Amino acid sequence: MNKIKTNLSICPLCSATGLFSHQGRDLLYDKNELYSYDECTRCFAIYHRPMPDSKTISEFYPDAYYQEITKQKKHSLIKQSVLKTRYNYSHIQIPSYLKIIAPIISFFYYKSSIQFRPDSKGLDIGCGNGRFISSMNSLGWQFEGVEFSSVAVDICHKAGLKVFNGELKAANFENNSFDLISARHLIEHIPDPDNLFKEISRILKPKGRLIIRTPNSRALGRKWFGLNWFPDDIPRHLILFDLKNLNMLAKNHNLSYVKSKTFASPRAILNSIDYFTENKKTPSRKRKLHKFLAKFFVAFATLINKGDELFVIYEKK
Numbered sequence: 001m002n003k004i005k006t007n008l009s010i011c012p013l014c015s016a017t018g019l020f021s022h023q024g025r026d027l028l029y030d031k032n033e034l035y036s037y038d039e040c041t042r043c044f045a046i047y048h049r050p051m052p053d054s055k056t057i058s059e060f061y062p063d064a065y066y067q068e069i070t071k072q073k074k075h076s077l078i079k080q081s082v083l084k085t086r087y088n089y090s091h092i093q094i095p096s097y098l099k100i101i102a103p104i105i106s107f108f109y110y111k112s113s114i115q116f117r118p119d120s121k122g123l124d125i126g127c128g129n130g131r132f133i134s135s136m137n138s139l140g141w142q143f144e145g146v147e148f149s150s151v152a153v154d155i156c157h158k159a160g161l162k163v164f165n166g167e168l169k170a171a172n173f174e175n176n177s178f179d180l181i182s183a184r185h186l187i188e189h190i191p192d193p194d195n196l197f198k199e200i201s202r203i204l205k206p207k208g209r210l211i212i213r214t215p216n217s218r219a220l221g222r223k224w225f226g227l228n229w230f231p232d233d234i235p236r237h238l239i240l241f242d243l244k245n246l247n248m249l250a251k252n253h254n255l256s257y258v259k260s261k262t263f264a265s266p267r268a269i270l271n272s273i274d275y276f277t278e279n280k281k282t283p284s285r286k287r288k289l290h291k292f293l294a295k296f297f298v299a300f301a302t303l304i305n306k307g308d309e310l311f312v313i314y315e316k317k
């Protein structure tokens with residue numbers, strides 16, 4: 001009886017039982033300690049077992065994990081013209097010839113952008129060095145951030161950004177505060193995403209939107225590279241999601257699905273190759289042939305919608 005108990009765990013998303021999935025080590029910082037992950041038998045979420053406490057989690061992140069903003073992300077003129085013509089960014093100035101071709105470009109690119117609303121307020125949760133906040137503010141949004149790491153918050157404050165240091169709930173935002181909330185590469189680092197979604201839903205305005213970016217547990221490369229799959233980022237990624245269990249979580253908190261897609265990046269495949277081959281010399285991302293071949297993988301994974309990153313938009317009912 002005891003043996004059965006120790007073999008099972010409780011899924012942090014749906015409370016069904018989970019079974020052993022895999023065991024891996026921190027390849028990014030080349031450490032030897034092993035971490036175990038289980039997979040839920042109902043929603044197929046993959047999660048740390050046991051789920052580490054907050055002190056242990058903070059030890060996964062050395063200060064070097066956070067980098068200063070080295071350069072401001074610039075939005076290309078093409079992107080700005082699509083935003084202006086299709087997404088209500090009327091305040092952006094662009095050359096008139098671009099106004100004519102923007103509708104054609106938007107048929108292929110920037111299909112998942114968010115409609116701009118004047119005086120719209122945004123919140124980036126887990127904003128890191130604040131690059132995304134600066135980028136959104138340069139388009140006319142009033143974005144602020146929440147960040148757990150005091151090192152990262154110092155970087156944001158030096159850049160003049162409004163950022164709260166701590167967990168989202170501790171920021172005590174009022175109900176229905178934001179038109180747009182982004183959680184990019186955040187939810188996989190959180191031990192209790194259910195409470196996070198509850199709080200997001202509370203502070204989002206009705207019809208406000210939530211953008212989620214997170215590694216895709218169904219990625220093609222994950223199947224190929226197994227424990228050497230770079231986006232798994234053991235032990236920092238506590239839970240790995242797919243579109244189905246993410247939708248279930250959102251639906252439980254009054255957030256309806258709007259659209260989704262997967263992205264693939266050369267970085268994921270190239271770093272995974274280095275892990276797999278234990279390459280300590282020139283990294284693959286700096287080798288021309290590797291970079292060239294990675295483009296084929298990226299194109300294929302994107303085509304079959306099994307990219308390494310999930311991008312989903314939800315809307316509060």
Ligand SMILES: [Zn+2]
Nearest residue numbers: 011014040043
């Ligand atoms: Zn589950």
